[in-house]
Amino acid sequence: MIYILYSNDYEVFLGGNYLPERDVLISTTENLLTSCDEINVPMTLFCDVTCLWRYRELGFEEFPDAVEQQLAQTIKRGHDVQAHIHPHWQGTEVSHGNDGSTSYRVDPAKFLIGNWSPTDGSSLLDFCVEVFSRAKRHLEELLTPFNPNYECIAYRAGGYGVQPNSRDIYGALQESGYKIDSSIVPGMTYETDVNRIDFNNTPSLGNYSIDPNKGLGEASDEGVFEIPVLALRNGEARWPLIKAFIRKVTKTLSSQEKHRHLGYPIQMSKEPAKKSTFTRQIIAELKVIRDGWYMLELGEDADLMVDTATRYIDQYHEDDTDLYVSISCHSKSMNPRSISAFKNFHRRLESHYGSNMRAITFQQAGQLLDQELKETK
Ligand SMILES: [Zn+2]
Numbered sequence: 001m002i003y004i005l006y007s008n009d010y011e012v013f014l015g016g017n018y019l020p021e022r023d024v025l026i027s028t029t030e031n032l033l034t035s036c037d038e039i040n041v042p043m044t045l046f047c048d049v050t051c052l053w054r055y056r057e058l059g060f061e062e063f064p065d066a067v068e069q070q071l072a073q074t075i076k077r078g079h080d081v082q083a084h085i086h087p088h089w090q091g092t093e094v095s096h097g098n099d100g101s102t103s104y105r106v107d108p109a110k111f112l113i114g115n116w117s118p119t120d121g122s123s124l125l126d127f128c129v130e131v132f133s134r135a136k137r138h139l140e141e142l143l144t145p146f147n148p149n150y151e152c153i154a155y156r157a158g159g160y161g162v163q164p165n166s167r168d169i170y171g172a173l174q175e176s177g178y179k180i181d182s183s184i185v186p187g188m189t190y191e192t193d194v195n196r197i198d199f200n201n202t203p204s205l206g207n208y209s210i211d212p213n214k215g216l217g218e219a220s221d222e223g224v225f226e227i228p229v230l231a232l233r234n235g236e237a238r239w240p241l242i243k244a245f246i247r248k249v250t251k252t253l254s255s256q257e258k259h260r261h262l263g264y265p266i267q268m269s270k271e272p273a274k275k276s277t278f279t280r281q282i283i284a285e286l287k288v289i290r291d292g293w294y295m296l297e298l299g300e301d302a303d304l305m306v307d308t309a310t311r312y313i314d315q316y317h318e319d320d321t322d323l324y325v326s327i328s329c330h331s332k333s334m335n336p337r338s339i340s341a342f343k344n345f346h347r348r349l350e351s352h353y354g355s356n357m358r359a360i361t362f363q364q365a366g367q368l369l370d371q372e373l374k375e376t377k
Contacts, residue, residue: 002317002357003324004363005227006041008032008331009084011048011192013263016103021063024262029331035339041348044083045074046156054089068142075146080361084133086158087113102307106266111194112166120149125166128172135178154362157183159195170210173224179366182326187233187293194266206316206323227326230296237294240307242335245285262332269286298329302341306348324365334368
């Protein structure tokens with residue numbers, strides 16, 4: 001069976017928001033969940049709980065209250081909520097403008113949990129166990145009243161940050177009762193002032209377990225079960241990207257559509273960003289094609305999503321085994337065009353794979369894995 005797990009990193013913009021937090025997160029997520037209901041697909045919200053903790057600590061109750069109400073509704077409607085952690089919220093300064101906007105002052109050194117050195121002398125492992133367990137407790141206390149079987153068992157790292165010190169991070173996940181991780185993006189490499197990712201050497205497998213004692217480079221039979229975020233490794237996405245480029249160029253020439261941003265990322269460099277010109281855009285697109293790496297994030301180009309998803313699934317799925325595929329999005333960045341592309345994409349996947357495919361939540365994946373474990377014993 002091919003299991004498709006749609007997920008949404010449920011968070012505000014980490015640098016700041018141009019509109020009230022409700023408009024950025026609650027309304028956009030409501031639109032996304034409604035579209036999921038229309039196509040009968042469950043969605044897992046990876047909730048940035050650390051943001052809620054910080055808001056409450058600073059006495060800003062309204063936004064976390066609205067979030068928790070929405071999470072409860074999410075569970076009641078048969079969707080799922082799991083944990084997403086951005087540790088830098090600890091110590092982040094929050095200021096609200098008169099126009100409803102928000103800006104955040106962040107310590108970049110705190111962005112990756114693996115870089116933390118706890119001031120109280122405890123180890124990184126203990127610190128991670130404390131944070132992960134608190135997140136799990138928070139979600140379970142909040143959501144079990146609405147579904148007594150609810151459990152927080154899946155994790156997505158903020159900024160896919162499971163490096164450095166991966167062994168401590170996965171050790172802590174295991175110790176705090178997380179069964180599934182969905183933070184690895186195959187082939188992703190990324191380096192900025194705040195984040196550093198190198199997933200070039202993670203196993204080329206659809207799913208595997210990560211043994212905390214062995215780290216990220218080796219697939220194991222036991223440990224935390226990995227459902228990587230769907231991405232084609234370097235070179236593999238070249239052809240889908242060329243086709244997408246042609247579509248984009250012809251579309252750009254016929255109609256200039258502007259995308260409205262609701263917020264901005266963490267401000268990294270003091271240097272002002274270079275103004276984006278048509279030539280610079282084209283050069284950037286050609287570089288993307290040359291690298292041939294592509295992570296499927298729900299966007300506006302349904303053809304590109306179908307091309308990459310089918311390539312990925314056909315590469316990793318074997319007839320007699322289960323494949324769990326994680327497809328991610330950020331509701332804060334979705335607009336009516338990406339919502340309609342998402343519905344189109346899912347319908348086409350369904351007609352392509354028929355009864356060999358099922359969309360499920362991370363919670364359901366956890367139950368299926370438990371069942372499988374029981375049967376093999
Ligand atoms: Zn995030």
